[in-house]
Amino acid sequence: MNHSFEITMPSGATFPDWSCVTSPVARAALDAIFEIERVERRWAGLGGDGDRVRRAVLEAYIETGRAPSLSDLGDAAGLDADDLRGELADLVRRDIVVADDDNVIAGAYPFVERSRGHRLRIAGVEINAMCAIDALGAGALCGEDAVIDSACAHCGDAIHLETRDRGAGLAVVAPAGAVVRVGIEHADGCSADSLCRVMAYFCSDDHLVAWCDANPAPGEGYRLAMIEALQVGRAIYAPMLKESGP
Numbered sequence: 001m002n003h004s005f006e007i008t009m010p011s012g013a014t015f016p017d018w019s020c021v022t023s024p025v026a027r028a029a030l031d032a033i034f035e036i037e038r039v040e041r042r043w044a045g046l047g048g049d050g051d052r053v054r055r056a057v058l059e060a061y062i063e064t065g066r067a068p069s070l071s072d073l074g075d076a077a078g079l080d081a082d083d084l085r086g087e088l089a090d091l092v093r094r095d096i097v098v099a100d101d102d103n104v105i106a107g108a109y110p111f112v113e114r115s116r117g118h119r120l121r122i123a124g125v126e127i128n129a130m131c132a133i134d135a136l137g138a139g140a141l142c143g144e145d146a147v148i149d150s151a152c153a154h155c156g157d158a159i160h161l162e163t164r165d166r167g168a169g170l171a172v173v174a175p176a177g178a179v180v181r182v183g184i185e186h187a188d189g190c191s192a193d194s195l196c197r198v199m200a201y202f203c204s205d206d207h208l209v210a211w212c213d214a215n216p217a218p219g220e221g222y223r224l225a226m227i228e229a230l231q232v233g234r235a236i237y238a239p240m241l242k243e244s245g246p
Helices: 024-037 039-043 048-064 070-077 081-093 132-142 205-214 226-237
Strands: 097-099 105-108 119-122 125-129 146-151 158-164 169-174 179-183 199-202 221-225
Touching: 024 039, 024 179, 024 221, 024 226, 048 070, 048 081, 048 097, 048 105, 048 125, 048 132, 070 081, 081 097, 119 132, 125 132, 132 146, 132 158, 132 179, 132 199, 132 226, 169 226, 179 205, 179 226, 199 205, 205 221, 221 226
Parallel strands: none
Antiparallel strands: 097 105, 119 125, 119 146, 146 158, 158 169, 179 199, 179 221
16 A cells, blocks of 8 residues: 555654554545655654654653653753753744743644643543543554543534544544534644644534534645544554553
8 A cells, every 4th residue: 555655764664654544534634644744754854863852752751741841852862961952943844843922832643731622641641632632642652541531612512522542543532523624734843733723523523514614724634533533543642651562
């Protein structure tokens, strides 16, 4: 099977993990995401120091639910302050880490500091997720099951999800007819403020259609069953902390 994008990360892991994706619509959505984000350019040339910083940021979120302090991050990555600032600036430029206007870490996909309406509970730690797909992929990233509490983007009713098998499957989908819309929009080199804003949960297909009618978007979009959305999330995030390829 041919896909538009696949790289070997500095850790040796292959990204994305296409073996997670069996649904044709999930494959199409993932290809569209990578194409509009120009993901290959984002990762090209990332060195070992930058990758250690990236991993340390993600590990801090997993352990504490928050981004690390610069002091803790430097210790974890084995870098002095000047080198750390340079590597962080490069990660922000690549849109792998997100910073606020004061250059303070505001997120690292799939996690974010401020709530965007997608709350995770993983191994007893509460963390905010960037978007619906990121929330579903977070369990596979951590190698743990995730509990996700969110809401329908149209009516605001609660949506509750639980994964199983260390993030590889779904144990609970409530309501049972809940679905995901993956919008394909990207602007200003930052997925957090564009693509992530149009990846949302809906309590039913009817509410997805109603929302789309009320919010016409310039880009294409994909309707995914919850298991298809999980496949996309796993493909993106399962490799992110792996030490070597499959």
